[in-house]
Amino acid sequence: MRCQVGIIGAGPAGLLLGHLLHRAGIDAVVIEARSRSYIEGRIRAGLLEQGSVETLVEAGVGDRLLREGLPHEGLELRHEGGRRRIELTRLTGRRVTIYGQQEVVKDLVAARLAAGLPLHFDAAGVRVEGIDGPRPAIHFTQGGEPRRLDCDIVAGCDGFHGIARDAIPAAALRILERVYPFAWLGILAEARPISHELIYARHHDGFALATMRSETLSRLYLQCAPDEDPANWPDGRIWAALERRLGAVNEGPIIQKGVTGMRSFVAEPMRFGSLFLAGDAAHIVPPTGAKGMNLAIADVRVLAAALDGFFRRGETRLMDEYSRICLARVWKVQRFSWWMTQMLHRYDAEDGFEHHVQAAELDYLFQSEAAQMTLAENYVGLPYEV
Template identity: 65%
Template sequence: MRTQVGIVGAGPAGLLLAHLLHRAGIESVILEAKSRPYVEERIRAGLLEQGTVDILTGTGVGDRLHREGLPHEGIELRFDGQGHRIPLTGLTGKRVTIYGQQEVVKDLIAARLSHGGPLLFEVEAVEVHELDSDYPRITYRHEGRDQVLHCDVIAGCDGFHGVCREAIPEGVLRAYERVYPFAWLGILAAAPPASHELIYARHERGFALATMRSNTLARHYIQCRPDEDIGEWPDDRIWAELHARMADRDGRSPINEGPVLQKGVTAMRSFVVEPMRFGRLFLAGDAAHIVPPTGAKGMNLAVADVIVLARALEAFYRGKGMALLDAYSRTALRRIWKAQRFSWWMTGLLHRFDGGDPFEHKVQLAELDYVCSSDAGSRTLAENYVGLPLEPG
């Protein structure tokens, strides 16, 4: 087989890149290791920045998003037993939307299949070759047959544990990483959300977050140890901890209880590799960077990456040379590091660090008070939360 762009991974990054390339008249083939049901049904968080909603809408895959998504025009920061609303739309003119990552994936898969674009699931033994030449190729096994896909360019959209980044020779990439000394214990419950907007709570016992998947499904998180044994957290203990961390000064909690449908522990880490390119291989999304979930930037950064990459590939195939492709890593990384800074700041602002230092707790409360009482502080948070503009190439 031969194509112009070989894409490894059918997550949001790979699928959206293929969609953008198709609209520009550029051929691509997507290779995915998992089955279609697995990819479509794996429940992941989904808070979409305004820019992500705009690109999905503008490229024809936003109809269901607008029917089923939950737009939010603010968030609440809760600390010292009081809630403080940050009016995102009032400060920026933009908003965010709750719409699960798996729903974005379903919409993009449907769009891909509707125009017959090659999308191969359950692909095995994927390897990338000759990356530093003008003729890279991907070898793989599909339906029991060994195959070779010849490409002009390979897009590594295969996630943190994928094969593409690992195929880059040692010494080319520089990795930056921070592993946080805590994790999130999360539940999905059949209960009304605590609020129509997200609540981020800072408490002496640790961080808590109240969010939702729909008007009847609540998603909640509490800060816990990275090595937490989920077996030590029966439902009653989780609900009690959520109530304690979300309660106001009168002891009232906004949390609504219901049957717990899912339960798990999410590690907290930051990770970036530079550059996001080796020869004709370009990394995008989780293959190049991970952010802690506090700032809700993971999928939005993947979308921003592939917008920059699609624009560069379109220029390349229109005979405008390699300039934008050569600038891809530098352009994408400017936004990535700003998102890392915001996620690091939000994480440090809201979590209890080891030792429970009373001085640190008081400083965090003072900073939260400043953010909520200062127009400049609120605006800075709001601008980052709804999404910064794309970096120019």
């Protein structure tokens, strides 16, 4: 096979990139190691910044998002019995929308297949070669048959555990990482959400978060140990812990349960030769700031514009600037996600000083509109450079 851009990974980054390139008249092939049912069924992030919503709507894949998404104009912080609503829209003029990552993926898959564009599921043994030259290739096996895709550009959109980042020579890549000493036990429950907006709670037992996927599906999280076995958390224990930390819950059948590790991770640069990394292949943020999918969309906006300039006008400036532009946003988002994580979680090794600093941070946030503005403008999404 031959195309202009070979895209590895059919998550939000890879699928949105393929869609934007198609609209620009650029030929792209998407290769995914998993099945369609797997990528459309895995539960991931569920909060979109307003800029992400606008990007999807402008790309023509936002009709269902506008119908079914749940717009939020604020969020609530809770600490030691105190409550403070952060008025996102009043403070910034913008809002966020709850719409599951798997729903974004479904919309993008449907659009790609409806347009008759190549999307290869169940691709085994994916590897790349020649990324240090002008004619890279992607090799994979499908249905037991070896296949080769020759292209001009490779986009590595295959997530943190994908093969794209590992194709870059170690000497050419700098990894910066922080692993946090806790995780989140997350559940999806058939229960009415306890609030129409997100609730972030800092409690002496540990952090808790109440969010939702719909008006009848609650997504709830508890801080736990990073090596926690979900089997040690029967439903009754989970509901009791959530009630202690959040104050009240609406119980219902738990249909999904799992532990999510917490880390900050950045790979620099995000380009090597003809390989460009986007989304989780290049960076991971702790989910406290709700930024993972939004960062992927921001990367793709820059990469799509850069490839459009290259293939249609022969311009290379934006391709050369891709990593710098994306990383400037990545590090701002890393700072915000780290700050939210540090402020709201219990650290078992902390001394009294650190505990009081965290409490003072929240008290200041509760009282200061300037501090609330800082949180709000980061939460709804910083302006795009491209």
